[in-house]
Amino acid sequence: MSEVEVVEEVLPLKQSGDVVANGNGYRGGNNGVIGVSHDENLRNDVYTAAAYGDLEKLQRLVEYEGCSLAETDGLGYYALQWAALNNRTAAAQYIIEHGGDVHATDHNGQTALHWSAVRGAIQVAELLLQEDAAVDAADINGYQIAHVAAQYGQTAFLYHVVSKWNADPDVPDNDGRSPLHWAAYKGFADCIRLLLFLDAHRGRQDKEGCTPLHWAAIRSNLEACTVLVQAGKKEDLMVTDNGGLTPEQLASDKNHREVAIFLGNARRLFKKGCDGNNNFGQLSKLRLSPVLWCSSLLLMVTYIQSVLMAPYLPRLTAGFGLLAWSGVFLASAGLVLFYRCSRKDPGYIRMNVHDLQNMKDDEPLLKIERNNPALLAGNWSQLCVTCKIVRPLRAKHCSTCNRCVDQFDHHCPWVSNCIGKKNKWDFFLFLVLEVSAMLITGGVTITRILTDPMAPSSFLQWMNHAGIHHISAISFLIVDFLLFFGVATLTAVQASQGCRWSIQKPI
Numbered sequence: 170m171s172e173v174e175v176v177e178e179v180l181p182l183k184q185s186g187d188v189v190a191n192g193n194g195y196r197g198g199n200n201g202v203i204g205v206s207h208d209e210n211l212r213n214d215v216y217t218a219a220a221y222g223d224l225e226k227l228q229r230l231v232e233y234e235g236c237s238l239a240e241t242d243g244l245g246y247y248a249l250q251w252a253a254l255n256n257r258t259a260a261a262q263y264i265i266e267h268g269g270d271v272h273a274t275d276h277n278g279q280t281a282l283h284w285s286a287v288r289g290a291i292q293v294a295e296l297l298l299q300e301d302a303a304v305d306a307a308d309i310n311g312y313q314i315a316h317v318a319a320q321y322g323q324t325a326f327l328y329h330v331v332s333k334w335n336a337d338p339d340v341p342d343n344d345g346r347s348p349l350h351w352a353a354y355k356g357f358a359d360c361i362r363l364l365l366f367l368d369a370h371r372g373r374q375d376k377e378g379c380t381p382l383h384w385a386a387i388r389s390n391l392e393a394c395t396v397l398v399q400a401g402k403k404e405d406l407m408v409t410d411n412g413g414l415t416p417e418q419l420a421s422d423k424n425h426r427e428v429a430i431f432l433g434n435a436r437r438l439f440k441k442g443c444d445g446n447n448n449f450g451q452l453s454k455l456r457l458s459p460v461l462w463c464s465s466l467l468l469m470v471t472y473i474q475s476v477l478m479a480p481y482l483p484r485l486t487a488g489f490g491l492l493a494w495s496g497v498f499l500a501s502a503g504l505v506l507f508y509r510c511s512r513k514d515p516g517y518i519r520m521n522v523h524d525l526q527n528m529k530d531d532e533p534l535l536k537i538e539r540n541n542p543a544l545l546a547g548n549w550s551q552l553c554v555t556c557k558i559v560r561p562l563r564a565k566h567c568s569t570c571n572r573c574v575d576q577f578d579h580h581c582p583w584v585s586n587c588i589g590k591k592n593k594w595d596f597f598l599f600l601v602l603e604v605s606a607m608l609i610t611g612g613v614t615i616t617r618i619l620t621d622p623m624a625p626s627s628f629l630q631w632m633n634h635a636g637i638h639h640i641s642a643i644s645f646l647i648v649d650f651l652l653f654f655g656v657a658t659l660t661a662v663q664a665s666q667g668c669r670w671s672i673q674k675p676i
């Protein structure tokens with residue numbers, strides 16, 4: 170694969186005395202060097218002036234020396250292209266006003282707009298498009314600006330031209346490769362996120378039968394593979410190219426161990442998920458809340474029967490009785506909160522997927538908010554490629570619920586729900602209530618057993634007596650004790666995260 174070939178870099182202006190040295194170099198090194206070599210003075214032509222945005226010189230050359238802006242330099246490139254490549258908006262404006270043509274193409278079929286995409290020169294691109302440059306201009310390889318932007322990882326540029334000028338983010342080039350192929354090949358993960366968010370076709374096969382995932386695997390771009398697999402389905406991993414190879418096989422053929430292992434694991438995980446076998450991925454999908462509910466109720470009944478109303482124990486005094494029953498009250502209140510927590514929306518963020526179908530062809534990208542501050546700031550990781558939304562800073566995608574959850578904490582299989590913005594305080598309070606209830610009921614149980622008036626004084630006999638008369642109270646105590654440590658740990662973790670929540674630190 171070879172990307173669009175334009176100038177790779179124009180060295181920054183080198184001031185030496187009052188002389189500006191020119192260092193324009195061509196990409197790939199096979200195209201020679203424009204202008205003069207490093208030790209000579211700046212060349213006196215409109216192309217160099219355009220590349221450096223030297224408006225004064227440009228005006229002098231055009232207005233006094235009669236240089237043309239509609240002709241190419243020795244290598245076949247236009248002054249407007251040089252200005253576009255280097256984001257020289259004023260120079261580009263001047264060139265357009267004095268005979269430069271926004272539609273002009275060089276011998277590669279590239280326009281100034283193509284060149285503006287190389288380094289993501291948004292201002293110049295904006296000017297060119299306002300001057301009626303064709304947003305869908307394709308060069309001899311079939312590359313449009315979206316391809317060029319993807320080849321050079323210019324995500325912000327891509328976002329701008331797609332959202333404002335409706336550039337096609339999923340158009341294939343002459344080899345059938347879309348911008349997503351290029352971003353995967355080059356390993357630009359943010360660009361991949363944006364393209365997937367824009368509904369680029371993950372499974373598109375180029376003339377060699379390769380999908381973007383094939384190219385990411387061939388080039389050993391692990392992060393690109395990760396983003397593509399996370400957004401994808403099992404079938405993406407099984408697609409074979411014209412040689413009959415899947416991305417995983419290609420990666421291992423090329424000795425990209427890390428990528429091959431990752432893709433292999435992903436394939437096994439997908440497979441197990443489909444078969445419904447018990448594995449780690451399935452564990453989090455279990456809905457354990459009814460189990461927890463019933464066991465808690467059972468514990469409570471045991472406590473009431475074998476501790477509070479035990480036939481062999483004296484009746485409770487009023488004060489002690491109040492304390493003993495408060496344990497039951499706290500546990501019940503906790504269970505109510507637990508129920509709320511498991512039923513409540515944890516803070517799901519509305520998906521944008523359904524809007525997609527209703528969109529009209531002439532407004533393909535109304536769904537991206539053009540001025541979304543997160544995207545303008547370049548926070549591409551806030552794009553959820555599954556939900557097709559720009560999520561808030563502390564939101565995360567829950568793979569179990571397959572939704573984005575605001576202030577996502579974790580997916581709790583016991584609650585059978587995510588813990589997020591809307592139920593985190595219910596969850597925390599539930600934990601606090603249960604811990605208090607366990608402390609009280611545990612304490613009450615120990616006191617009741619130890620103060621049994623019928624208990625014999627010798628230890629062995631006492632053990633025997635307790636084993637006969639207090640067996641269920643002792644069982645309750647053991648379970649209560651074990652649960653206490655589990656829940657207390659959770660509460661401590663949750664409390665430390667409570668601090669995190671309140672200082673609003675992003676996850």
Ligand SMILES: [Zn+2]
Nearest residue numbers: 553556566573
């Ligand atoms: Zn999501």
Ligand SMILES: [Zn+2]
Nearest residue numbers: 567570580587
């Ligand atoms: Zn979840």
